Amino acid sequence: MRKIDIFDTTLRDGEQSAGVMLTLQEKLEIARQLERLGADVIEAGFPAASKGDQEAVRKIASIVKESSVTGLARANKKDINTAWESLRNSAEPRIHLFIATSPVHMTYKLKKTPDQVLEEAVQSVAYAGRNFPVVQWSAEDACRSDKAFLAKIIEKVIDAGASVINIPDTVGFINPIEYGQLFRYLKENVKNIHRVKLSAHCHDDLGMATANSLSAIENGADQIECTINGIGERAGNASLEEVAVALKIRSEHYQAYTDLSLHEISRTSQLVSRLTGLAVPPNKAVVGKNAFAHESGIHQDGVLKERSTYEIITPELVGLSSNSLVLGKHSGRHAFRKQITQMGFSPAEDKVNELFSEFKNLADKKKELTEEDLYALLMEHQMKPAIPVYELLDVQVTYGTNNIPTATVQLKTPQGKKVQEAGTGTGSVDAIYHTLDKMMPLEVKLKDYRLQSVGSGRDALAQVHVLLEKENKEYNGSGTAQDVLEASARAYVYAFNKVWMNAAEPQQERATI
Numbered sequence: 322m323r324k325i326d327i328f329d330t331t332l333r334d335g336e337q338s339a340g341v342m343l344t345l346q347e348k349l350e351i352a353r354q355l356e357r358l359g360a361d362v363i364e365a366g367f368p369a370a371s372k373g374d375q376e377a378v379r380k381i382a383s384i385v386k387e388s389s390v391t392g393l394a395r396a397n398k399k400d401i402n403t404a405w406e407s408l409r410n411s412a413e414p415r416i417h418l419f420i421a422t423s424p425v426h427m428t429y430k431l432k433k434t435p436d437q438v439l440e441e442a443v444q445s446v447a448y449a450g451r452n453f454p455v456v457q458w459s460a461e462d463a464c465r466s467d468k469a470f471l472a473k474i475i476e477k478v479i480d481a482g483a484s485v486i487n488i489p490d491t492v493g494f495i496n497p498i499e500y501g502q503l504f505r506y507l508k509e510n511v512k513n514i515h516r517v518k519l520s521a522h523c524h525d526d527l528g529m530a531t532a533n534s535l536s537a538i539e540n541g542a543d544q545i546e547c548t549i550n551g552i553g554e555r556a557g558n559a560s561l562e563e564v565a566v567a568l569k570i571r572s573e574h575y576q577a578y579t580d581l582s583l584h585e586i587s588r589t590s591q592l593v594s595r596l597t598g599l600a601v602p603p604n605k606a607v608v609g610k611n612a613f614a615h616e617s618g619i620h621q622d623g624v625l626k627e628r629s630t631y632e633i634i635t636p637e638l639v640g641l642s643s644n645s646l647v648l649g650k651h652s653g654r655h656a657f658r659k660q661i662t663q664m665g666f667s668p669a670e671d672k673v674n675e676l677f678s679e680f681k682n683l684a685d686k687k688k689e690l691t692e693e694d695l696y697a698l699l700m701e702h703q704m705k706p707a708i709p710v711y712e713l714l715d716v717q718v719t720y721g722t723n724n725i726p727t728a729t730v731q732l733k734t735p736q737g738k739k740v741q742e743a744g745t746g747t748g749s750v751d752a753i754y755h756t757l758d759k760m761m762p763l764e765v766k767l768k769d770y771r772l773q774s775v776g777s778g779r780d781a782l783a784q785v786h787v788l789l790e791k792e793n794k795e796y797n798g799s800g801t802a803q804d805v806l807e808a809s810a811r812a813y814v815y816a817f818n819k820v821w822m823n824a825a826e827p828q829q830e831r832a833t834i
């Protein structure tokens with residue numbers, strides 16, 4: 322059996338999903354959970370992209386111990402130097418360099434000849450190798466590249482010091498048979514290929530990312546790049562959970578395994594979905610709400626008689642258990658701490674006490690608290706940025722079928738001042754958002770608003786996701802409360818704080834962490 326390395330790029334390619342913008346705090350939570358899941362490599366960001374990314378990669382590299390941490394860089398000294406500043410203190414500094422090798426990318430995007438691209442690839446790998454003990458090199462758009470050129474450039478970058486070679490299907494264009502053939506071709510035509518690990522990076526534009534990744538494994542890939550819930554640029558990346566569970570369930574066929582703790586999959590998926598605001602479709606393989614639900618009579622009959630008639634994966638394998646602890650107002654700190662740790666959160670001890678008292682307040686209002694309720698609570702409190710931001714203190718709305726909805730909102734500003742404002746709108750939520758717009762120092766555009774209930778029954782919590790736009794950049798935010806209007810206000814303020822932190826001083830958040 323061959324060990325397959327899992328290279329998780331949720332925090333880099335995953336964050337490239339339209340409408341996703343993670344704060345440092347959110348990235349740290351995801352990184353810690355990816356470490357618990359057992360990812361071999363965590364791609365924490367693209368350090369040269371922004372001060373925020375640079376800092377997030379640095380911070381993640383300094384706290385994550387069990388996984389290797391890497392950052393993406395273009396083939397130039399500035400990107401490589403910035404990546405080094407972020408990664409120099411990690412246990413084994415590792416860089417991910419890329420340059421496009423397809424005719425369309427080289428001609429129109431890079432405006433370079435193949436010889437120039439080859440030269441820059443070799444130079445950048447050699448330059449990065451002066452500091453980084455591990456240099457991974459990617460041929461962007463490899464699958465639309467000329468095979469002979471691809472083989473030639475790979476051979477040269479291996480000679481220059483690359484120890485992992487990644488073959489991305491950047492535009493999700495190839496099919497499993499062709500992708501497998503490409504791996505075999507490279508194995509047969511690059512004479513020094515045995516010196517490196519081969520890696521696959523697939524996009525899902527035609528729905529083949531998982532199949533392509535598995536085909537790469539069958540044809541010699543040692544590493545799979547993937548994301549939780551398959552999020553990523555455009556239609557997303559190969560989904561980590563699909564690849565990992567397929568290898569587990571069909572291990573005899575693939576003769577390969579991963580070192581992932583598969584029982585962490587479900588909570589990792591939920592955490593990523595909550596923090597990115599990207600809902601997991603109910604029919605999504607492995608982690609969708611319906612992935613283990615049997616609806617029709619014949620199926621139910623079969624499952625009752627023998628589970629394996631219709632279930633190839635057990636919910637327990639991915640960490641879905643029916644015997645979850647029920648917490649309520651009589652629960653104590655131990656059970657509370659255990660439950661939130663199991664859910665993938667890792668608050669500091671003083672934070673646990675703060676959360677516990679919030680939990681008790683909520684438990685006074687609700688008889689039984691579900692995991693969903695706890696998620697909502699943790700999102701509200703654990704994800705607070707480390708610097709002062711805008712805080713919602715109070716929201717009141719008057720609504721009547723024949724009146725104009727009017728909202729009064731009270732906020733605490735980052736400077737600690739309490740401010741109050743009133744405004745009207747076409748509906749209650751609109752009135753709140755108009756009022757908030759009047760109070761905030763930056764103009765933003767609301768691009769999306771989604772409301773869902775968390776938990777079940779009449780005392781279910783309301784969860785709202787919003788997407789704000791500022792200067793062509795999108796910022797997601799969510800808010801949870803017992804009341805829809807309060808949840809709506811919280812989501813707006815949460816997303817606005819991201820806009821504000823990004824515009825004002827992106828480094829501020831790191832200063833106090």
Ligand SMILES: CC(=O)SCCNC(=O)CCNC(=O)[C@H](O)C(C)(C)COP(=O)(O)OP(=O)(O)OC[C@H]1O[C@@H](n2cnc3c(N)ncnc32)[C@H](O)[C@@H]1OP(=O)(O)O
Binds near residue numbers: 397419430431432491
């Ligand atoms: C396939 C992928 O997922 S690649 C990763 C994609 N991720 C991202 O782009 C997210 C982060 N990106 C960013 O924040 C910005 O694009 C930055 C900071 C990296 C660069 O911003 P800018 O300097 O304004 O350049 P811009 O993004 O407009 O254009 C990209 C430039 O990089 C060049 N470039 C693209 N890839 C590479 C590469 N691998 N090596 C060297 N240069 C490259 C382009 O040719 C272009 O150069 P030009 O300005 O001389 O025409």
Ligand SMILES: CC(C)C(=O)C(=O)O
Binds near residue numbers: 393460487491522
């Ligand atoms: C940077 C590379 C690996 C990438 O994300 C792609 O080509 O899709």
Ligand SMILES: [Mg+2]
Binds near residue numbers: 334489491524554
């Ligand atoms: Mg990609």
